[in-house]
Amino acid sequence: MDIKNKVAYITGGSKGIGLGVAKSLIDEGMKVAISGRTMKTVEEAAASIESDENILALQSDVTKLGDEQNAIANISKKWGKVDVVLANAGVGHFAPVDEMKPEQWHQMIDTNLTGAFNTLQASIEALKNSKGYYMTLASLAGTNFFATGAGYNATKFGVVGFTQAAMLDLRKYDVKVTTIMPGSVATHFNGNVPDDSDTWKIQPEDIGKIVVGLLKMHPRTLPSKIEVRPTRPDLK
Template sequence: MENKVALITGAARGIGLATSQLLLSRDWRVAMIDRDGDALDAAIGTDKGAKAFYCDVSDPDDVSEMAVAVTEAFGRIDAVVNNAGVADFGPIGETDFARWRRVMKTNLDGVFLVSQATLPALKESRGALVNIASISGLRASTLRVAYGTSKAGVIQLTRQQAAELGEFGIRANCICPGPVRTKLAMAVHSQDIIDAYHDAIPLNRYGTETEIAECIAFLCSDQASYVTGQVLAADGGFEATGVGLPALRR
């Protein structure tokens, strides 16, 4: 049987890179997509199962060309992991329309565009969509009016995809990572924030990129063949606890 092919956006670093490496280790072939060409070139290494494709997922023309190139290069697409995203936080009163659109066009428009462009290939393979949202799409937080709203949109888009595409054998699911120790997170999380998350998360720690990748790999696999329309919070129990005051732990 021909090895399955995954298309992963935001693959140059973080969760996208970890997922690429995990699937490659399981004999998938991987189309690694990113708009940062230098970082993607450095990430892809020498694995012959991976190919780099430079693409801005917020640009419809870029996405259309990328989807054609991936299909021509690999002959099929079995799973699409919509992981590309930007984090741009700020108070509601200081979030102008430019910031709003900068977040939405990558985090939400990009998921829509890549999913739509790869739909013909996914119909052929009866494949899987895995969209990466965030715990911020499930619970509100300060400074995330654009980011949190974009991720809530990804969750609903996933459900729409599952409802409409199931008749073609396409599964659509969503992962909502909690705090993960990525370079992106560490760039915006002060020590006070890190300590506060530690207190609020039942497992008392950040997740790792590989732990999120394992969840993604499962949803891409045949082991999840009857799973669609689901939202999985991979967050150490953060979303389940609601108000979890440290003083009430014991």
């Protein structure tokens, strides 16, 4: 399927997976809006992409529905439509459940889970009009629980369930819905600074290629849930 000139919106697009996907889509000739909580950071990320006419920097806090509604309105005003939405924004705090702080719990729920809901709520009418594609960036932590992961697991299990139910709700409108569930990715997540020791991990551009592949797939076929993991974790 030809995806040139289609319009995408990526939350949490200032670095890591979000930025990697944005670059992959722009390489395919798409127009891409990226958002983050701090405009300066998003503008710097947009400036790193050599395509002034095909990248749009937006400030949006996904925990606020109004912010996401404004983001979709700005994209529609600039490019006239929204074809693809990737709910990618996320945070992680890891601690035994008896040590987790309530504010950490709420930040994860509000960003990872409610944020995905807000992004879909804000974009759903635009996606119905374009017969578009909504994707969430979940995690293998959405099916595999682990010690110190009570809060993070709860949000990612929730994102997987939310996305799969949304898929059933929206396919009657020809809106496709997929959740992507990566294992270890070389990003800045949880304070990591990617370096040569991260070469065994999935790279952000690898997720970008998965998104491109989904968009190019014949519309009769829907990979609704995709697990992806490093091939050789023993190389770390």
